[in-house]
Amino acid sequence: MKNVRKSPEPEELKNYREQYSSQFRRWTGRKSKNGKKKEKGLTSDSKTFNAIRDTLFADQKGLCAYCEMKLRENNRSVEHFIPRNQSTKENNYDLDWQNMLAICLPPGGMKDDDLENPQLLKDLPCCGKKKDGFIPDGRLLNPLNLPTLRLFKFSSLTGEIRPDEKACEDSCIPIENVQFTIDTLELNVQRLKDQRLVVIDFINKELDDEMIDINDLEEKVAVEYFGDGTDNWPRFFTTLRWVLGAGAEKHLTNISYSG
Ligand SMILES: [Zn+2]
Secondary structure (H helix, E strand, O other): OOOOOOOOOOHHHHHHHHHHHHHOOOOOOEEOOOOOOEEOOHHHOHHHHHHHHHHHHHHOOOEOOOOOOEOEOOEOEEEEOOOHHHOOOOOOHHHOHHHEEEEOOOOOOOOOOHHHOHHHHHHOOOHHHHHOOOOOOOOOOOHHHOOOOOOEEEOOOOOOEEEOHHHHHHHOOOHHHHHHHHHHOOOOOHHHHHHHHHHHHHHHHHOOOOOOOHHHHHHHHHHHHHOOOOOOOOOOHHHHHHHOHHHHHHHHHHOOOOO
């Protein structure tokens, strides 16, 4: 998980909310009071729905807000950080732009063939599928409220994600909350660990050149992967950032990285 900087809400969502505010319009359709007529929800308004999905995708530069796998056209969903069923008349979390994130759905990193297997989907959930229904209580980190600091570190033996104690201390975020977030979103599901490990091994091979000073080499590889920050980020941004160490930090500072 990395920090996400959101752009202003799409005009379409604003208009939609204003248009239907008197009706307490929701995200998904439901039966009206007499139980017969089906009310239409926002997902049936393709223009607004697409504007939301596209803006989230652009803000997150193509990555799932939780696991940092690449979002694809057929592998993304709009996540409500506070579940939609917590909405009240005063706080309509359903249509609150600041409550929306793009995440992978089905779970990131699943092979296309595996997506056909409902048992695997059930056994290997992560991200929104794992969090499903959880009401954030302050322990679960929200990508919108994270510092630009790298709060996580990794195992180069297993691909496991762990809290970075020093960064937690520097940013005054309790280590327990970072660990709680990892556990709640199941970010150490085997599939994600395996794919992180592939990335870690690959980068370490690129860094295995004794002819070049390691700091220069780390920065050179960071330039290669992160570019000038205008394109989409590579998958497992935070893992790459950790492997590339000081070189990554130097480059991210140079490009004024903010999310
Ligand atoms: Zn994900």
